[in-house]
Amino acid sequence: MNTVVSPTLSVAIFAAAQAVKSVLAGQSLTEVLTTVPKEQKAVVQSISFYSMRHLMSAQALAQQLLSKKAPNTLVHALLLVGLSLLIVPRKRIHEDFTQGIPFYQDFTIVDETLKAAQRHKKSASFKGLLNACLRRYLREQDKLWEIIDQQETVQFDYPQWWIDLIKKSYPQEWKAILRAANIPGPLTLRVNRRKITREAYSAELNRLAIAHQCVGEDAIILEKAVPVDQIPFFQQGYCAVQDAGAQIAASLLPLRDGLRVLDACAAPGGKTAAVLERANIDMTAIDIEEKRLARVAENLKHLGLYSDKVSLYTADATTQSWWNGEPFDIVMADVPCTASGIVRRHPDIKWLRKESDIAKTARLQREIVRNLWSVLKPGGYFLYITCSVFPQEGQEQATFIEKHFSDAIRLEAPGQLLPLATDQQPRPWHDGFFYALFRKAEGTHV
Known part of the structure; x- marks a missing residue:
C-alpha cells in the first residue's frame, strides 16, 4: 500500500473521472489522455485504466449504493473511480502484476475523492453524497459483494454480449480469455535488425541488470515496464515498442x-x-x-x-x-x-x-x-x-x-x-x- 500520498492525487482522481465520463460518452481513452499534463500522466493513466478494466463492478456497486440516479454524469464518474480504487484488493488477479495498479489506503481514497469533487461546481455540492456512498461501501462491502457477485458481468467485468460471444466461440477457454484481458499487458520490444541483433541487445540489458525474456524471433519482454525514454538505446532507434503477437506478421x-x-x-x-x-x-x-x-x-x-x-x-x-x-x-x-x-x-x-x-x-x-x-x-x-x-x-x-x-x-x-x-x-x-x-x-x- 502507498504510505505517502502525492499532493496531486485528488487532481489525478478528478482527471480520471473526467476520462471515465468521456469514455461513457463515446470518446477514446487514448484521445482523452493526450490532454493530461505530462507530470500527471502516469497516475491518471493508472487510475483511469484500472477504472475501465473494472467499470462493470463499480457500476453494479453504484446501483446498490444510490437510491436513485446520480445527480449528474461527473458525480457518477467520480463515484465509479472512487469505488474502482476501493475494490483493488478484491480484483487483484495475480501477485506478480502489481506494477501500475493504483494501491492506496481506504481512508486516502475517500478523502482524495472528496477533494476531487471540490474541483468543479457540478460535483462540489454533492460531496456529502459521495462520502456517504464510499463510506457505506467500506462498512457493507461483504454484503454488497454477495449481492452483485452472482452476475457474470461483475465476475469478469465485461458487457454481457461480449461474455456470451466469447463463451460461444471458445467454450473451453472463455474464462481464461476474459480474465487475461483484465491483466495489464507487458512492455514488449522489437529489436531493430538493421542496427543490432536481438542477442546483442539482450546482452546489453543483462549488463544493465534489466530483467527480460526473449520470445519469438525479435521480441524482448521487459519484466518491469518503464517510460520509453528510459528504455536503453530506444532514442537511437535500436528497438521499438510492439506486442509480440503483432511481430509475427513480418x-x-x-x-x-x-x-x-x-x-x-x-x-x-x-x-x-x-x-x-x-x-x-x-x-x-x-x-x-x-x-x-x-x-x-x-x-x-x-x-x-x-x-x-x-x-x-x-x-x-x-x-x-x-x-x-x-x-x-x-x-x-x-x-x-x-x-x-x-x-x-x-x-x-x-x-x-x-x-x-x-x-x-x-x-x-x-x-x-x-x-x-x-x-x-x-x-x-x-x-x-x-x-x-x-x-x-x-x-x-x-x-x-x-x-x-x-x-x-x-x-x-x-x-x-x-x-x-x-x-x-x-x-x-x-x-x-x-x-x-x-x-x-x-x-x-x-
Missing part, C-alpha cells in the same frame, strides 16, 4: 530484396517497420487518416528506415485512387476491426464497442479485401490480419476468401492467437491476433 512473409510490398491500414507503422528491417524492399503504406499516417513516417525515421523506397499515401483501402497500376508482390491487410484482442492495453474498447459493430466491421473488411486482392500480382502473397478474437472478424473472413476467391490458395499461418491466462502462464506474452496467409494462383490477371 515473420510469415517470404521477404527478399527488391519486392514491392503494400501495407494497407498501416498506422502506426509497427508492421511496416518490421518488414523494412528484414529486407530492402519498395514499400507502399496507406492509411485513411493523415494524422495517423504521419506517425508511420515518424516511426520509420526514428528507426532509420525512411528512404526514397518508402511511399506513404493518405488513402481509403476500399478504393484504388492511390494506386499507380503496378501490382504488388506482397499485400499486408491489417484490416479495421473491433480490436477485441488488444483490450488489455486499451480497456476502454469494451465500453466503446457494441455487438452490432462486429457485423459492420466484417462488411468493411470484406470490401477492403476485395479491393486489395486486385492489386496483388499472380503468385503474390496476401496476409490477412486482425487484432480481434471474434471469429466473425478472423476465421470467418479467411473462409470467405477461400470460398469466394477462386485464385486464393491458403497457406500455413497461426490462425487465431488467443491471449490465455493459465497457472503456468498467468500473463500471456502476446495479445489476441488472427493471421491468414494466401497466395494468388499463377496465371490469373490483375
Whole structure:
C-alpha cells in the first residue's frame, strides 16, 4: 500500500473521472489522455485504466449504493473511480502484476475523492453524497459483494454480449480469455535488425541488470515496464515498442530484396517497420487518416528506415485512387476491426464497442479485401490480419476468401492467437491476433 500520498492525487482522481465520463460518452481513452499534463500522466493513466478494466463492478456497486440516479454524469464518474480504487484488493488477479495498479489506503481514497469533487461546481455540492456512498461501501462491502457477485458481468467485468460471444466461440477457454484481458499487458520490444541483433541487445540489458525474456524471433519482454525514454538505446532507434503477437506478421512473409510490398491500414507503422528491417524492399503504406499516417513516417525515421523506397499515401483501402497500376508482390491487410484482442492495453474498447459493430466491421473488411486482392500480382502473397478474437472478424473472413476467391490458395499461418491466462502462464506474452496467409494462383490477371 502507498504510505505517502502525492499532493496531486485528488487532481489525478478528478482527471480520471473526467476520462471515465468521456469514455461513457463515446470518446477514446487514448484521445482523452493526450490532454493530461505530462507530470500527471502516469497516475491518471493508472487510475483511469484500472477504472475501465473494472467499470462493470463499480457500476453494479453504484446501483446498490444510490437510491436513485446520480445527480449528474461527473458525480457518477467520480463515484465509479472512487469505488474502482476501493475494490483493488478484491480484483487483484495475480501477485506478480502489481506494477501500475493504483494501491492506496481506504481512508486516502475517500478523502482524495472528496477533494476531487471540490474541483468543479457540478460535483462540489454533492460531496456529502459521495462520502456517504464510499463510506457505506467500506462498512457493507461483504454484503454488497454477495449481492452483485452472482452476475457474470461483475465476475469478469465485461458487457454481457461480449461474455456470451466469447463463451460461444471458445467454450473451453472463455474464462481464461476474459480474465487475461483484465491483466495489464507487458512492455514488449522489437529489436531493430538493421542496427543490432536481438542477442546483442539482450546482452546489453543483462549488463544493465534489466530483467527480460526473449520470445519469438525479435521480441524482448521487459519484466518491469518503464517510460520509453528510459528504455536503453530506444532514442537511437535500436528497438521499438510492439506486442509480440503483432511481430509475427513480418515473420510469415517470404521477404527478399527488391519486392514491392503494400501495407494497407498501416498506422502506426509497427508492421511496416518490421518488414523494412528484414529486407530492402519498395514499400507502399496507406492509411485513411493523415494524422495517423504521419506517425508511420515518424516511426520509420526514428528507426532509420525512411528512404526514397518508402511511399506513404493518405488513402481509403476500399478504393484504388492511390494506386499507380503496378501490382504488388506482397499485400499486408491489417484490416479495421473491433480490436477485441488488444483490450488489455486499451480497456476502454469494451465500453466503446457494441455487438452490432462486429457485423459492420466484417462488411468493411470484406470490401477492403476485395479491393486489395486486385492489386496483388499472380503468385503474390496476401496476409490477412486482425487484432480481434471474434471469429466473425478472423476465421470467418479467411473462409470467405477461400470460398469466394477462386485464385486464393491458403497457406500455413497461426490462425487465431488467443491471449490465455493459465497457472503456468498467468500473463500471456502476446495479445489476441488472427493471421491468414494466401497466395494468388499463377496465371490469373490483375
